[in-house]
Amino acid sequence: MSIGLVLALVGAVCATVFAGIGSAWGVGIAGQAAAGVVTEDPEQFAKVLLLQLLPGTQGIYGLLVTFITLSRIGILGGSPQTNMDFHTGLMFFFACMPIAVVGLISAYHQAKTSIASIGIVAKRPDQFGKAMLFPAMVETYAILSLLTSILAVTNIPLS
Numbered sequence: 293m294s295i296g297l298v299l300a301l302v303g304a305v306c307a308t309v310f311a312g313i314g315s316a317w318g319v320g321i322a323g324q325a326a327a328g329v330v331t332e333d334p335e336q337f338a339k340v341l342l343l344q345l346l347p348g349t350q351g352i353y354g355l356l357v358t359f360i361t362l363s364r365i366g367i368l369g370g371s372p373q374t375n376m377d378f379h380t381g382l383m384f385f386f387a388c389m390p391i392a393v394v395g396l397i398s399a400y401h402q403a404k405t406s407i408a409s410i411g412i413v414a415k416r417p418d419q420f421g422k423a424m425l426f427p428a429m430v431e432t433y434a435i436l437s438l439l440t441s442i443l444a445v446t447n448i449p450l451s
Contacts, residue, residue: 296381297365297373303388304361307441311354311395318347318403325407329414339413339420346427347403350395353438357391361445373450380448387444394437402430 326340359368361384366372373380409423 293372294374294376294378294381296376296378296384299378299381300361300365300373300376300384301367303385303392304358304365306385306392307354307357307361307388307395308351309354310392311357311399312351314396314399315348315351315354318350318399318406319344320403322347322403322406322410325410329410333414333417336413336417339417340410343406343410343413343423343427346406346431347399349431350391350399350402350434353434354391354395357388357438357441357445360442361388364445364448364450376450380450383448384445387441387448389441390437390444391434391441394433398430398434398437402427402434405430 322344326344329340330337362368365376365384405427409426412419412423
């Protein structure tokens with residue numbers, strides 16, 4: 293196996309691992325706040341569940357980039373690029389980094405914003421639509437990093 297292929301695989305793994313860590317962390321802390329609200333007002337379950345789940349999307353985005361990368365380098369197709377040079381592998385590695393890094397950080401901050409929005413729902417359930425906008429704004433940056441990684445991974449030339 294070439295060093296280039298190893299670098300590409302490490303990038304793919306980082307996309308899933310770091311974005312997944314961020315999502316698990318984010319969903320966990322938002323879930324704690326959601327559970328407190330449901331304890332006091334069980335009718336708010338569906339609303340706070342949606343707010344809790346928002347930080348989970350970054351993990352899905354990281355997994356998507358990993359699948360695309362593994363397909364491009366032939367791991368999923370059954371014929372890996374065993375002769376991939378160092379520079380190509382490095383390009384794959386860095387192409388996976390936007391979703392890896394932004395996924396980790398944005399999921400955490402989206403969770404904090406979701407917690408604040410869960411507080412809004414706890415006090416003013418009629419303001420759920422407005423409360424959803426705050427964590428959705430953080431999602432914008434996760435989507436931008438997803439698009440950056442996808443565009444970069446799909447446009448790396450293979451020999």
